[in-house]
Amino acid sequence: MTEVTYEARQAEGASTRQLSFAEAIREALAEELERDEAVFLMGEDIGAFGGVFGVTSGLHARFGSRRVVDTPISETFIVGGAVGAAITGLRPVVELQFADFAAVAMDELALKAAAWRYMHGGLFDVPLVVRMPEGAIGGAGPEQSQCPEGLFSNVPGLHVVVPSTPADAKGLLKSAIRSDDPVLFFEHKVLYKQRGPIPDGEHLVPIGVADVKRQGDDVTIVAWARMVQLALDAAERLVADGVSVEVVDPRGLRPLDQDTIISSVKKTGRAVIVHEASRVGGPGAEVAAVLAEHALPWLAAPIVRVGAEDVPLPQSAHLEQFVIPNVDDVIAAVRRVMGHA
Amino acid sequence: MTEVTYEARQAEGASTRQLSFAEAIREALAEELERDEAVFLMGEDIGAFGGVFGVTSGLHARFGSRRVVDTPISETFIVGGAVGAAITGLRPVVELQFADFAAVAMDELALKAAAWRYMHGGLFDVPLVVRMPEGAIGGAGPEQSQCPEGLFSNVPGLHVVVPSTPADAKGLLKSAIRSDDPVLFFEHKVLYKQRGPIPDGEHLVPIGVADVKRQGDDVTIVAWARMVQLALDAAERLVADGVSVEVVDPRGLRPLDQDTIISSVKKTGRAVIVHEASRVGGPGAEVAAVLAEHALPWLAAPIVRVGAEDVPLPQSAHLEQFVIPNVDDVIAAVRRVMGHA
Amino acid sequence: MTEANVALDKQLAEPGVSGAPLRQLFETMVRIATWEQRLLQFMSEGHVAAGFYHPGRGHEAIAAGACETLRRDDYIMYDHRGCGHVIAKGVPLTAIFGDFLENVAGSTRGMGAGIVHIADPSVGVLGQSGTLGASFPIAAGAAFSSVYRGTDQVCVCFFGDGTANRGPFHEAANAASLWKLPVIWICENNGWAISTSVEQSTSVADLTLRAAGYGMPGVRIDGTDVVAVYDAVSEAVTRARRGDGPTLIEATVDRFRGHFMGDSESYRDKRSDAEFSDRDPIVRAERLIEELALMTQEDMQRLRSSIRQEVEAAAVEALAAPKPSRERIFEGLYK
C-alpha cells in the first residue's frame, strides 16, 4: 500500500485520467468486486437502477444479482445482515440511501459492527463498509441532508472516512474494502459530479492519514468533504489580503490524524475548523479539543469553528443556504483568527 | 421557578430531608403525575415491578395502569409512540431500560422528537421526557453500560440533562416534565442509591444552568453525573498538595452553560474535563472547544480531558475498572495542568 | 384470511355504491389531481424544484376515500407520495402550494415542503417522517393519546408497500393491536419502491397476510375503486372508534408518474393508455357516476372547471407570498 502524499499527488496530477467523484467510487467498487469474490454490494435500488445517485450504475449488469443485491427498505437488515455476512467470511459493501438513515441502524453500526469483534474476544473480523451519501443538496430537508460522521467520532471499533476528491474517494474506498475492520464511508452528494485526476493503476490511500490540500503559513483550516473546496476557495481569495492559508483535510475522523493537524497548527499558530454539520457539539469539537490539549502554547489566537447553525436543516432550499456554511463564513473566520475581525 | 444556587443549596442542606437519587426521581414523577393529568409514564417493566432499578416502584399502585404503562420490548414504539402522544396533547415520560438502547430508537430521538416541531413549522409542542439509566455498574458490558449523552450534543431540538445529586435529579426532572420541548434525562445507575438533601416543597431546577459544586482558585474541573463525586474526592485529596479545585457541574450538555464554565476557567486559568464516556470524540470535546474559542487567553496550561479509554466497555468487571476513569486519573490530570506532571 | 377479512371481502363484493358519497369523492379526487397538475406547472415554470416531489397521480382514490370517512378532529399520518392525503383531510390548497413555494403562505410558515413536511393540527394532519417507517409508532402514539384523553378520535396511517418492510411497523402494529388502539393502517401498494418491485422486496404477495400476526383484520382492496376504499375504511373506522382496535388495509394502485418527477422508469414495462385509464381512479369514478346517472358529463365538466378555478386562485394567492427572511431559521426549535 503506497501512501499518496500531497506532493506525489500533485506530481502525478498531470498524467492521470479525470473522473467524477461518483465514477471514482464506481471504479473502486468494480476493481474490488473483480479482485475479491468475497466482496458484494447490498442496498436499496443499487442494482439495475444504479442507486438513487447513480453511483453503482452498470455494476449490476457487469457483476450480476449475486454480487450486487437490491434489498427491501430495511436498514437494520442491511447493516445487521452485513455484520452477519462479514463475521462469516464475506466482505459486504452496503449503501444506506442517505447517510441520515444511519439513525435507523444505529445499534447495528455503533454496537454491532463496531464492537462485535471486541466483545467476542477478537474471534471475528468485521470487514464491512457502509457507504453513506451525505450532505445538503438544496431542499432535501432535515432527514436527507445531514453530515452525520461526527456521531461516530466517539465509537471505538469503527473507522470513519470522509473523502473530498475523486482520487481520495477511490483510494480510500479500496483501502476500506480491504480492511478487516468496519468502515463508515461518507460521500458528500454535492461532490458526486465534481471531477478530478485519478492515478492510473492500483491506487490505495491509507485510512487515517490527513492530506495537506494547500500549504500556507499564517492559518490552518481543517476541513473535510465538501468544505475542503470552500476552504481552498477562501484561501485563494485571502491571498489578496496577504494571508497565507494552509488547508488540512483529515480525510476522516477516526482515526483522526492528530499529528498532521497539530504540526500544521504549530507552524501557523492559528486554527479554523470547518464542517457542514452543525457547529454546536459537532465533529469540529474533537479537533479543537485535540489542539487545546496538544498545541495550546503555539496558538496565537482562539480557535474558530465554522459549521451549520444550531438548528435542523430546513427543508426549504431558500432557508438551507442560511444554515450551512459558505465561503464568506470561512473567510470571516480566518479574518477573525488573523485579528482582522 | 426558583433557581437553586450552590450557596442556597448549602444553606438549606441542613434543614432538608435526605433521599436517594432514585427516591428523588420517584418523588418528582409522583408530584408531576399528581399535578398534571396529561403526564403519564411508559416503559418496560416500570409498572407493578417498579422498573429494573426500582425507580418507579409504587407508582403503578398509586396511579394505576392508565398512567403507568408497561410496554412490550419495542423501543422504537416507546419513543416514537411518545412523540405521537406528545404532539397530540399528552406529556409522556418514558423510560428506556438502559440508556444504550437509545441506539435502537435513534431516529425517534434525534429526528422525530428533536425536529418534529421545527420541521413542521412550529405547529406542535413535543413535551416529552426520555429517562435513561446510564453508566458502568461492573460487568454489564458494552451494550448496557454506556453514558451516551454526548451522542446528542449535536442534536438541535433536544435538551440533554444529566444530574449528579438527588436534589438536582428531582428539580431537573420536574422542569423537564413541564418543558414543552423534548428532554433526554440521563440517570447514572451508580447514583441511584446515593443519598442527599432534598429541599422541602416545590423544587425546580432550571435546565441548562450549571452548578458550581465546589469553589476553588487554581483549576476548574468540569464534570457531570457520577464523575462529580470523583472530582469532589480528587479536590479533597488535592488540598494536601495546596491545590484549590473548583468543580463545575453543567448538569447537562444541551444547552451547555458556557458562561459558568468560561467564567470559572477565566478565574482559575486551568481546565480538566471529566466524563465517564470514552475520551476520544467524547462529550468533553465540546467543552474543550468552547474554552479554546472563548477562554484561550486565560488558559495557563493545556486543557486535559479525562474519560474512558477508547474501547467499548468490556463486559468483564475486572477489565471495566481499567477502562473507566477513577479518582487517581482525575488527580493525575489536575497535577498535569498544575505542572506537577 | 381472518374472519373479519372474509366478512369485509364479501361486503365489498356486493355490487352498488354502498353509502359512499360518490359525488363528493369524485370532487376530492379531481381536486387532488388538479392541484398536482398545477404544481407540475409551477415546476416547469421554475417556481418549484422538481426532484423532491413524488407525484401522487393514480393514488387519488385512497386519500379521498379514506379521509371522507374521517372527522375533522381525526388524525392522519401521510407519506411522501403526492399530496392527496393532506388535501382530502382539509389543509387549504394555498398552504400546500405555499409549502412547495417555500414561502410564508405555507402550512409550515416558510420552512418549505421538502419530502414532505406539511402539517395542520386544526384538521388533524400530524406531519410526516422523512425516514420512512417512523410514522408507524407516531401514529400508534396519537391513537394511544386519543384513548388516554377519552376522545374517540382515530388515526389513519398511510404508507407504501416498500415502507411496509421497515421494522417499526412491527413494533407499532403489535402495540396498537395489543392495546386495541384506534389506528387504521393503510398500505398503498403501487407495486414499486423506487425501482424495486414488491416481488423483489416482499416475502408475501398479499400484505394483508401480515394482519393475522397482530390479531387484526386484514383487508385487500382495489385502491383505484374509490367506493371500495370508502367502504373498507368506514368499516375500519367504525371498528376503531368502538374500541375494537386496528385494521390493516392494503389498497392496490398504480404509480402513474414514476417515483419522482423525471423518473424514466427504465426498470419497468411501459403501460398502454388503456391500461392507464383502467387503473385511473378518476376515470373509473366518472364511469360509475355516469352509469348510476349521478351526474351528467356536463355536470362533471362544470365541477372540473370550478375546481380548476379554485386551484388557480390558491396558486396565485400562494405565489404572491414572500419567502421568509434568514431569521426564520431560528424559529420553532425550542419554546
Added chain:
Amino acid sequence: MTEANVALDKQLAEPGVSGAPLRQLFETMVRIATWEQRLLQFMSEGHVAAGFYHPGRGHEAIAAGACETLRRDDYIMYDHRGCGHVIAKGVPLTAIFGDFLENVAGSTRGMGAGIVHIADPSVGVLGQSGTLGASFPIAAGAAFSSVYRGTDQVCVCFFGDGTANRGPFHEAANAASLWKLPVIWICENNGWAISTSVEQSTSVADLTLRAAGYGMPGVRIDGTDVVAVYDAVSEAVTRARRGDGPTLIEATVDRFRGHFMGDSESYRDKRSDAEFSDRDPIVRAERLIEELALMTQEDMQRLRSSIRQEVEAAAVEALAAPKPSRERIFEGLYK
C-alpha cells in the same frame, strides 16, 4: 395455519420417539443443567457476580433438541437465557466457565461473559447481541453468507417471546423469507419478559400466526418435550438446507429460576413442585426413557455422575486460569 404448519403438527402428534437420539438429548440436557448448577455454586462462593446471569433451567430441551440437528459448521445466534445453546453447540465447558470467571480460560480470552458474550467460530457460535433483537438481522446475514458461499450451512436464531416484538425481527424475517435463506427462527416462549407476561406484551396468543405474514411455516411445539423440539427443528433444517427457506418455531417452556438470579418473581403466581416437574424437560425425558426402556435408573444415575465429574473438572480447570492484565483492554478492537 399454513399447510406446512398442519403437516408438521400432524407429524408431531404421532406417538413414539421419531428418529430422535433420546439418550444423547438427555445427556446434553443434563450437561446443561449440571453446568448451570455449578455456575450457581460459583456465585454463592463469590467467584461470579449473580446479577447478570439469566438462568436457563427449564429451557434445556430447546437448546439440546435444536443443536442436535445441526452440523458443527452450522451457525447459531443465542440469547441471554442460560448457556444451553452454546453448551449444546459444543463450546467447551471450561471456556464458558472461564467467561463467567472473567479469566483467560474463557472463550473471549478474558473479556468475560457479560450478558452474554460467548463465541466460538470453530463450532459456529457467532455470539450474542446485548441489545435484544439485533441478532435477527445478523442471523439472516450469516444465512445469506452461506448461500453466497455455496455451502449448505444453516443458522438457528434463538430468541425470547419478549424479544419477538422488536422491529428488526420484521426486517430480518422478511428478507430471509424473500431470499429463502437457511434460517430457523426459534422463539423460546417462557411466558415472560422480565416481569411482563406475554399476554401483556403480545397482541397474539400464538406467535406462529406471524409466520404466514412472511410466507414461512410456523410451528408451535411444547418446548419441554425434547423429542418434539428435535423433530420440529430437524424438519426445519432439512427445509432450510434444501433451499426452501426459513421456519418459525415457537417452543413453549417454563422459566424455572426467575428472570435473573435473585428475582423474587413477586409478579407471578407461585407454582407447585408438581407443576414444575411436569414442565421439567429433564424429568420428562427421564420418564420417556424409562417408558421406552432405553436406559435404567441406574444408567441415568451413572450418566449424571459422570457429567458431574466432567463439569467439576471443567470448573476446576477454569478457576485455575488467571484474569487478564490491563493490556487486554486494548486487544481485538482494530486489526
